[in-house]
Amino acid sequence: MIEVLAWLVLALPLLSCLALSLWPGEPPKAYTRAVGLGLPAIGFVLSAVIFAVLLGRDAGDRTEVSTLWNWVRSDTLSIDLALQIDPLSVLMMLVVTGVGSLIVWYSTEYMDHDRDYRRFFAELGFFLFSMLLLVMAANFFFLIVGWGLVGLASYLLIGFYYDKPSAVAASKKAFVINVIGDVGMVLAAFILVRELGTLDYGEVFAAAPGEMGMGTGVSEMVAILLFVGAAAKSAQIPLHTWLPDAMEGPTPVSALIHAATMVTAGVYMIVRSNVLYELAPYASDAVAIVGALTLLMAATIAFVQEDIKRILAWSTVSQIGYMIMAAGLGAYSAGMFHFLTHAFFKALLFLGAGIVIHALADQQSIDRMGGLKKHLRVAYLTMAVGCLAIAAIPPFSGFFSKDEIIAYSFAAGDLGVVLGIVGLVAGGLTAFYMFRLFFRVFHGPEPEGGYDVEHPHAPGPAMTIPVVVLAALAAVAGFLQVPEAWHPLEDWLAPAITAAPDLHPSGAQILISMIGGTALALAAIWFAHWMYVADPGRRLRMAGTLAGYRRLLHDQYRFDHAFEAAAVQPGRDLGDGLMATVERGGAQGIPTGVARAAILAGRGLRLAQTGLVRTYALAMVAGVAILGVIAILVVR
Amino acid sequence: MMETMEGVPLGLYLAVSGALFLMGLLGVLIRRNPLLLLLAVELMLNSANVALVGFSRHWNVTDGHIFALVVMVVAAAEVVIGLGLVVATFKQRRALDVDRMTVLKG
Numbered sequence: 001m002i003e004v005l006a007w008l009v010l011a012l013p014l015l016s017c018l019a020l021s022l023w024p025g026e027p028p029k030a031y032t033r034a035v036g037l038g039l040p041a042i043g044f045v046l047s048a049v050i051f052a053v054l055l056g057r058d059a060g061d062r063t064e065v066s067t068l069w070n071w072v073r074s075d076t077l078s079i080d081l082a083l084q085i086d087p088l089s090v091l092m093m094l095v096v097t098g099v100g101s102l103i104v105w106y107s108t109e110y111m112d113h114d115r116d117y118r119r120f121f122a123e124l125g126f127f128l129f130s131m132l133l134l135v136m137a138a139n140f141f142f143l144i145v146g147w148g149l150v151g152l153a154s155y156l157l158i159g160f161y162y163d164k165p166s167a168v169a170a171s172k173k174a175f176v177i178n179v180i181g182d183v184g185m186v187l188a189a190f191i192l193v194r195e196l197g198t199l200d201y202g203e204v205f206a207a208a209p210g211e212m213g214m215g216t217g218v219s220e221m222v223a224i225l226l227f228v229g230a231a232a233k234s235a236q237i238p239l240h241t242w243l244p245d246a247m248e249g250p251t252p253v254s255a256l257i258h259a260a261t262m263v264t265a266g267v268y269m270i271v272r273s274n275v276l277y278e279l280a281p282y283a284s285d286a287v288a289i290v291g292a293l294t295l296l297m298a299a300t301i302a303f304v305q306e307d308i309k310r311i312l313a314w315s316t317v318s319q320i321g322y323m324i325m326a327a328g329l330g331a332y333s334a335g336m337f338h339f340l341t342h343a344f345f346k347a348l349l350f351l352g353a354g355i356v357i358h359a360l361a362d363q364q365s366i367d368r369m370g371g372l373k374k375h376l377r378v379a380y381l382t383m384a385v386g387c388l389a390i391a392a393i394p395p396f397s398g399f400f401s402k403d404e405i406i407a408y409s410f411a412a413g414d415l416g417v418v419l420g421i422v423g424l425v426a427g428g429l430t431a432f433y434m435f436r437l438f439f440r441v442f443h444g445p446e447p448e449g450g451y452d453v454e455h456p457h458a459p460g461p462a463m464t465i466p467v468v469v470l471a472a473l474a475a476v477a478g479f480l481q482v483p484e485a486w487h488p489l490e491d492w493l494a495p496a497i498t499a500a501p502d503l504h505p506s507g508a509q510i511l512i513s514m515i516g517g518t519a520l521a522l523a524a525i526w527f528a529h530w531m532y533v534a535d536p537g538r539r540l541r542m543a544g545t546l547a548g549y550r551r552l553l554h555d556q557y558r559f560d561h562a563f564e565a566a567a568v569q570p571g572r573d574l575g576d577g578l579m580a581t582v583e584r585g586g587a588q589g590i591p592t593g594v595a596r597a598a599i600l601a602g603r604g605l606r607l608a609q610t611g612l613v614r615t616y617a618l619a620m621v622a623g624v625a626i627l628g629v630i631a632i633l634v635v636r
Numbered sequence: 637m638m639e640t641m642e643g644v645p646l647g648l649y650l651a652v653s654g655a656l657f658l659m660g661l662l663g664v665l666i667r668r669n670p671l672l673l674l675l676a677v678e679l680m681l682n683s684a685n686v687a688l689v690g691f692s693r694h695w696n697v698t699d700g701h702i703f704a705l706v707v708m709v710v711a712a713a714e715v716v717i718g719l720g721l722v723v724a725t726f727k728q729r730r731a732l733d734v735d736r737m738t739v740l741k742g
Contacts (some may be wrong), residue, residue, distance in 0.1 A: 611741030613734045615674075617664050 017125035026457030036121030084138035127153035181232020192371035223283030230266030288328025295321025400478030429518035649690025656683030
């Protein structure tokens, strides 16, 4: 029964996309709302039913593979169009359809005054379908198919305002960088096919330890190549630069695709491939180090951003760094736990930011905000919950998930201790930049010259209710798991995470992570308060301090410049050079030369055209005479 | 009568034919009046007819006669079109001189 439900969950968003796109002309808004929101919401209900059914079974009996038909059959390779329903994919399905439906609901009001109402919801439906295919696929082949399709959906939605040059550039950048990742994934799949002759999850994970071996070059290579895909999709160094630019898309898109779901696909993939990563210790360490570097780097960049959505984007990069770090260290369920809480509080923060942006007529600079507390009461309270959650203040959800990652890091050897300290410090940085945003938007004086609108207007119910629901989830979701004491999520995921090392943080490690993390976060919040609320002028007086470092942060550690110099400009030069030589000289030169020769020949031959009939007749006679002479000579 | 006719050797046929052809050819090359050009072309066609009939008699078959009849039909058709063109040109230009019809000069 649950197999049918699973296929329905996958098909419903696709159906919504088709029902909206195939409608001739612009459909009535009520129809768009009903189809765009209704079908994914049904998908969520069905996912919940699947979850309940699996919950009723024994832990060992919770994995089902449903094959629709055989997609590829060759001599040694057979690929099925198949779904895998197991605890990990069901968790992802619940988040994708649940948070997805909330955000679609929010969008029905947010996009109401915008153009292309139908196209927006059709593309959201397409995204939900692609993301569900990614998380429900039962083999690497359809994982990669979903991987590519979410990239396309992301491209379409970043470039939603397709006549805005910056949005088009951002969508192109996201697509190009994601293709680099796709190439990594495809190469990893090639190696798996060569080594194991299959792409099916069950068969790969069963055969890999024996066939590929522990710590061998092949295992490391597969893990690294898969991580290239994860790094591109999940915005890890050095492929992270597309995500902040992706904020050109509408805010609900940023919340759904570029915060809650798609960008965590890399984490999902690593957790799904935990068997492969446990075979590759060096690659896993590299993954963890990249995650830690990303989380530290992104947290510092978020300090100096002025655009509310870019702050949240860098914060997303940083939070995914936590998840990637946890996955690299073998704390897979901790990574998935943070994915879950992050999906709630980051979607909440983006939707809250959307309310603010909406109220101020598309103003995104926090310099033009301030004192909004009294105008946007609901946004103020819910954003407060979101900021406390991401800053890891107990008892909000981020506290449990982030501290679990740090505690497990401490338990994961020497590297883990170093990375755990990085995570602890970055937690303090997170609290500072989030409350910098919070205080500057909601507290402090109103901006000079007033707001861009007469009165910031409070949102309607369709925007308020999803935010409140997400705030409730962000507040309480942390109680799903407390290290070493209460871990239903870990037990739930256990059948899918077969190779996880047995990490057990000691009591002291848990205490350090909890108390240290909370103390740092509180100190950071106090510091943000001291700087932005206690004396609003202090910020401007301190603007000159650390000017050099601030400039580096504004340049986002010069990654874009480095890419420009290392890849983009040489590529452009190569193109210009080939244009000047091969194109002009060869590809264009040869046809031009032939044409010119024909023209010259024609110019010469036209002298023969006298227009005198008798000349032609004489030429004809002469020709016949010559042919006759030749004929006679030959016949002789 | 038949015997004298049969006594005419092939060479004479060809000599008359060649002479007619050369006259026609020279007419085409030298004359400037399109009417006379057409006349000269007719001459050349009929020289070919003489040759055909001569060969036909020489080999004692009738193919040549039939060919000569076909050539006459073609020549008649050609003259109809040619004369039509000449009349049309004359109506436009009021002159009959092929050396002045040089519109096709390249």
